Amino acid sequence: LSTGGSWGEAARLKAENIIHNRVTFVKTKTNKPRTVPISEAVAKMIADNKRGFLFPDADYPRFRRTMKAIKPDLPTGQATHALRHSFATHFMINGG
Numbered sequence: 001l002s003t004g005g006s007w008g009e010a011a012r013l014k015a016e017n018i019i020h021n022r023v024t025f026v027k028t029k030t031n032k033p034r035t036v037p038i039s040e041a042v043a044k045m046i047a048d049n050k051r052g053f054l055f056p057d058a059d060y061p062r063f064r065r066t067m068k069a070i071k072p073d074l075p076t077g078q079a080t081h082a083l084r085h086s087f088a089t090h091f092m093i094n095g096g
Contacts, residue, residue: 010054012027012053018038018047021037021038021043022035022036022037
């Protein structure tokens with residue numbers, strides 16, 4: 001939620017993509033790397049505890065079931081899009 005990344009972008013993130021409170025999505029829909037800021041706390045937690053893929057067990061069906069449990073009226077295919085929309089809304093509200 002704090003990056004606005006897509007499911008696929010997040011699933012492919014590696015610890016090496018986090019540098020100085022910034023995350024760089026290398027493989028994006030547009031094939032252009034995108035770098036966005038993250039909180040110092042998140043960057044530190046990753047740097048202190050992770051190597052390789054950040055989400056090695058990324059499981060979209062399980063994620064989708066969890067999102068549907070939280071928001072039963074979530075349209076099919078909208079689980080991660082809802083989080084990206086929330087990111088964009090908060091980003092703009094905070095002066096983004």
